[in-house]
Amino acid sequence: MAGPPLVYTPPSYTTTNVLYGVGILFTAIPGTALPSDQNLGVASAWTALGWAYVGATEAGVTVTFNPSTQDINVEEQPTPVAVIVNTATLQITCSLSEETLTNVNLAWGNGGSVAVTPAGAGQPGKSVLTLSTNFASMACAVIGKNQSGFARVLSVPSVMSAGQVQTAYRRAAQQRLYPLTLNAVCPFSQITWTDLTAIATS
Amino acid sequence: MTEPAQPAKAAAAPSKPATGPLSAAEQDQLTTLQARQAAAAVAAGEAVVMKVGGGHESITYGGVTVTTEPTTVPAGMAAALVEAAADAGVTITQES
Numbered sequence: 001m002a003g004p005p006l007v008y009t010p011p012s013y014t015t016t017n018v019l020y021g022v023g024i025l026f027t028a029i030p031g032t033a034l035p036s037d038q039n040l041g042v043a044s045a046w047t048a049l050g051w052a053y054v055g056a057t058e059a060g061v062t063v064t065f066n067p068s069t070q071d072i073n074v075e076e077q078p079t080p081v082a083v084i085v086n087t088a089t090l091q092i093t094c095s096l097s098e099e100t101l102t103n104v105n106l107a108w109g110n111g112g113s114v115a116v117t118p119a120g121a122g123q124p125g126k127s128v129l130t131l132s133t134n135f136a137s138m139a140c141a142v143i144g145k146n147q148s149g150f151a152r153v154l155s156v157p158s159v160m161s162a163g164q165v166q167t168a169y170r171r172a173a174q175q176r177l178y179p180l181t182l183n184a185v186c187p188f189s190q191i192t193w194t195d196l197t198a199i200a201t202s
Numbered sequence: 203m204t205e206p207a208q209p210a211k212a213a214a215a216p217s218k219p220a221t222g223p224l225s226a227a228e229q230d231q232l233t234t235l236q237a238r239q240a241a242a243a244v245a246a247g248e249a250v251v252m253k254v255g256g257g258h259e260s261i262t263y264g265g266v267t268v269t270t271e272p273t274t275v276p277a278g279m280a281a282a283l284v285e286a287a288a289d290a291g292v293t294i295t296q297e298s
Contacts, residue, residue: 027265028265029264029265029266029276029279031276038221039221042221042222042223044223044224048224048232050265052265102262110264110265112263112286113261113262113263113283113286113287113289113290113292114261114262114263115254115258115260115261115287115290115291115292116258116259116260116261116262117257117258117259118259120257123257128290130286130289130290132286132289134282134285136263136264136265136282138264138265
């Protein structure tokens with residue numbers, strides 16, 4: 001007599017958890033407050049507090065977490081008995097499509113200053129970016145939309161812009177781009193993801 | 203016949219958090235609060251007041267813009283701003 005049938009029942013998955021869509025990158029001086037929870041998805045709430053939007057990008061914003069690990073091995077076992085995090089980096093990268101002096105400075109280390117001279121008699125109005133290798137740290141936040149349609153915010157209280165920047169001046173092939181690489185320089189415990197899950201009850 | 207007392211509608215209705223862009227009144231209120239916050243920060247030594255001169259309209263460094271009007275700046279950025287202004291040939295003064 002045959003036993004019970006062998007059943008194959010894989011778990012179901014949630015297609016609504018598969019998310020896509022652009023991330024919005026804001027920067028600010030370190031210590032700048034985040035908007036209230038109610039306003040995390042409201043752009044004007046960010047800018048009112050001093051956050052600056054980087055503008056259009058070539059291919060969106062990319063967040064890269066890259067830990068390097070050290071295996072702890074013993075002779076008696078072929079696999080490690082523990083894997084310890086040796087170093088870990090968090091980078092937020094994008095290619096800035098809006099060529100403003102602010103964005104050029106941001107990509108080039110955020111160490112320069114922009115001095116503005118107003119137009120006057122015999123003096124055209126001008127802005128001068130003076131570069132520096134004294135890179136200034138800043139705060140950054142990436143805002144995306146979650147599966148509920150609300151804001152999901154990655155907040156990094158301190159980052160430094162340090163990456164190779166190569167800009168091609170082409171007649172028609174593409175716009176001038178400024179690759180931006182923001183490296184987290186704060187403890188990981190200060191980095192947060194905030195996910196709005198439901199509207200306030202009152 | 204007496205009717206039961208009705209609860210006051212205003213007291214019972216919970217206030218709903220506002221959404222969307224700020225109104226003109228809210229913007230004014232925000233500006234006032236930020237000015238008060240800036241003054242308190244200066245008084246506590248957490249911020250200083252700086253301004254630019256010498257024919258320049260403003261200088262921006264590290265996300266902070268100092269104009270010809272007295273501008274509140276985080277105290278920790280004052281020295282870096284002075285250095286950046288010197289590099290750029292901009293006259294900057296600290297008022298407090």
